[in-house]
Amino acid sequence: MASCLGLPDLGFGVGLRSQHFEAVLRHKPAVDWFEVITENVLDDGGWARQVLDRVASRYPIVLHGVSLSIGSTDPLDRSYLARLRRLADETRAQWVSDHLCFTGVGGTNTHDLLPMPLTEESLIHTIARVQAVQEQLARPLILENPSTYLEFASSTISEPEFLGALTAHTGCGLLLDVNNVYVSSRNHGFDAEAYLRAIPGERIVQIHLAGHCDRGSHVIDTHDGPVAPAVWTLYRRLLEQVGCRSTLIEWDARIPPFDELHAQALRAREIALGISTGSAGSARSSACGARGDAASMQLEACG
Amino acid sequence: MSAHELAELQSWLQSAIRSAAPPADAQRRVRGGSVSAEQRLAIYARGYWLRLLECMRAEFPALCSALGTELFDSFAREYLEARPPKSYSLTSLGASFAGYLEASRPDRDAPPMERDPSFEVLVDLARLERAFVEVQRGPGVEDDRGAGDDFPSLTYLEPSLVCLDECMLRLAPGVRLLQLGYPLLDTMMRARAGGAARPFPARAKTCLVLVRQSYRVVGFELSPWEFQLFESFDDACLGSSVERRSRALADTTALDPTLRIGPRLKLWIERGVLAVSDALPGATA
Ligand SMILES: [Fe+2]
Numbered sequence: 001m002a003s004c005l006g007l008p009d010l011g012f013g014v015g016l017r018s019q020h021f022e023a024v025l026r027h028k029p030a031v032d033w034f035e036v037i038t039e040n041v042l043d044d045g046g047w048a049r050q051v052l053d054r055v056a057s058r059y060p061i062v063l064h065g066v067s068l069s070i071g072s073t074d075p076l077d078r079s080y081l082a083r084l085r086r087l088a089d090e091t092r093a094q095w096v097s098d099h100l101c102f103t104g105v106g107g108t109n110t111h112d113l114l115p116m117p118l119t120e121e122s123l124i125h126t127i128a129r130v131q132a133v134q135e136q137l138a139r140p141l142i143l144e145n146p147s148t149y150l151e152f153a154s155s156t157i158s159e160p161e162f163l164g165a166l167t168a169h170t171g172c173g174l175l176l177d178v179n180n181v182y183v184s185s186r187n188h189g190f191d192a193e194a195y196l197r198a199i200p201g202e203r204i205v206q207i208h209l210a211g212h213c214d215r216g217s218h219v220i221d222t223h224d225g226p227v228a229p230a231v232w233t234l235y236r237r238l239l240e241q242v243g244c245r246s247t248l249i250e251w252d253a254r255i256p257p258f259d260e261l262h263a264q265a266l267r268a269r270e271i272a273l274g275i276s277t278g279s280a281g282s283a284r285s286s287a288c289g290a291r292g293d294a295a296s297m298q299l300e301a302c303g
Numbered sequence: 304m305s306a307h308e309l310a311e312l313q314s315w316l317q318s319a320i321r322s323a324a325p326p327a328d329a330q331r332r333v334r335g336g337s338v339s340a341e342q343r344l345a346i347y348a349r350g351y352w353l354r355l356l357e358c359m360r361a362e363f364p365a366l367c368s369a370l371g372t373e374l375f376d377s378f379a380r381e382y383l384e385a386r387p388p389k390s391y392s393l394t395s396l397g398a399s400f401a402g403y404l405e406a407s408r409p410d411r412d413a414p415p416m417e418r419d420p421s422f423e424v425l426v427d428l429a430r431l432e433r434a435f436v437e438v439q440r441g442p443g444v445e446d447d448r449g450a451g452d453d454f455p456s457l458t459y460l461e462p463s464l465v466c467l468d469e470c471m472l473r474l475a476p477g478v479r480l481l482q483l484g485y486p487l488l489d490t491m492m493r494a495r496a497g498g499a500a501r502p503f504p505a506r507a508k509t510c511l512v513l514v515r516q517s518y519r520v521v522g523f524e525l526s527p528w529e530f531q532l533f534e535s536f537d538d539a540c541l542g543s544s545v546e547r548r549s550r551a552l553a554d555t556t557a558l559d560p561t562l563r564i565g566p567r568l569k570l571w572i573e574r575g576v577l578a579v580s581d582a583l584p585g586a587t588a
Contacts, residue, residue, distance in 0.1 A: 039391055042391075043392055043394065044394075045443060045477065046443060046515065047439075047518040048440075050445070072313065073313055105314050105317055107389055108317060108387045110317060110321070110351055111354055111355065111358075111388060112350055112351055112354065114313075114316055114347070115316075117309065119304045119309075120304075121305065121306065121308075121309060122309055125309060149343050149346040150333045150334070150340070150344065150347070151334045152312065152332060152334070153331065153332055153333060153334055154304055154332070187338070188334075189336060218338050220346070
């Protein structure tokens with residue numbers, strides 16, 4: 001079965017972090033796939049790159065970037081893109097993703113995912129840049145909704161609308177971070193489930209799940225713990241709405257032993273299985289959770 | 304919102320995050336609510352500094368341990384304020400930290416004899432820690448990819464079997480040479496292994512080489528002649544010519560006239576500092 005943008009449903013993966021290099025190389029865990037932070041390996045000629053090559057020879061991998069700065073008014077970094085394309089080719093990355101954000105302007109890189117003003121003009125600006133990036137990378141770009149702590153007074157378009165228009169005009173895919181939807185909904189007071197309904201589900205190539213830190217008045221996207229109950233609930237809602245998608249657990253601080261991280265991916269699989277077996281006769285039942293083997297077949301049709 | 308306004312708004316947010324106080328027009332540009340516009344900007348500002356300072360501490364653990372986190376952070380923050388990160392790679396963050404410390408030392412205009420030695424040791428340690436990271440992430444010779452197509456390495460050869468008359472030598476890719484005023488190699492290695500800070504060693508001019516062996520960075524002290532020899536390598540040279548040059552350098556700088564150059568060169572081959580390949584056709588001494 002064809003999948004979103006012809007990209008496969010990889011099953012349930014985890015982010016590859018240096019703390020787990022040894023465990024992954026030694027025990028070859030039964031994880032469906034790994035996601036790698038692009039910038040951690042892009043210029044590395046040492047152990048990190050060596051590990052990536054070894055992991056990529058055994059598991060499907062996805063390159064997840066944090067420095068593309070797709071929304072910035074600075075010129076695109078062509079040399080970064082050239083390196084990214086080479087790395088994606090060399091590691092046979094299933095796809096390449098980054099965030100709807102800007103990371104800096106005026107030559108500075110803040111190393112943060114800064115929010116965009118969501119206006120007609122910034123949409124037109126971003127569309128042109130996504131097209132240029134896809135042309136240089138010779139593959140579709142998969143863009144993630146960031147977690148945000150502020151909205152500009154000048155914004156006139158909602159984030160799901162903005163992402164929808166962006167994918168419609170460029171053919172790019174979406175990486176829907178369910179935890180980010182939850183974090184932003186709490187910080188800006190919107191309805192997270194309404195956000196999910198407004199997102200064009202057929203464009204979702206991948207889903208992110210992660211932990212956050214609830215400060216009462218606001219929520220910080222810390223990636224330092226297990227996925228919160230409210231986020232699991234949203235994940236279930238999303239799968240009910242769009243069917244299974246490649247799902248990945250992000251855990252970047254206070255990183256636990258590998259098995260604890262993997263258990264989160266297995267929980268995601270359980271939820272997906274529950275949904276597929278619950279919806280009798282659904283074409284999705286053959287797809288969700290069917291990835292017991294890591295040999296990647298294309299599973300789920302979009303939409 | 305024109306393209307110019309978009310650029311201006313992005314610049315505004317970036318400087319709001321990098322500056323100590325929120326801008327006066329925060330409420331006009333950012334939506335408030337139960338969390339104020341200023342508090343929202345403060346979340347980004349806190350994240351920005353925390354992230355960068357954490358990376359600096361990770362890159363300079365020995366310096367951080369020697370200074371204490373608070374003082375280290377104040378130096379690092381000054382540096383990042385003066386030289387905001389430009390690269391997409393956080394690995395580049397500390398690239399000019401040592402140079403910044405040197406340029407910003409309060410006694411930089413004083414005659415060398417009147418300078419505060421405690422500052423010099425900090426600059427040296429920063430240089431050494433930066434070199435460590437560059438060797439760790441840089442090219443290596445663990446596989447053929449790092450050695451370069453033009454220089455097929457003979458890593459399968461036992462170094463003791465290498466015939467210096469018939470091979471080409473060059474400095475292995477990724478090797479870093481340093482001249483420091485203090486012997487800080489142990490200080491750095493201990494800190495990187497999680498050891499507690501100890502007083503700095505006494506001043507003593509030291510030549511070092513850092514090299515990667517099986518993806519681990521190791522350092523060795525060099526004799527002055529070895530440092531001069533390695534520093535003068537700019538391309539591959541015939542082993543016999545290197546041996547002659549070594550002899551001449553050793554004679555002028557080494558204390559031990561009976562030093563046997565051949566075994567010494569083979570030791571550096573074994574340690575991965577010198578890469579060896581077959582003599583190329585047409586190679587000259
Ligand atoms: Fe994410």
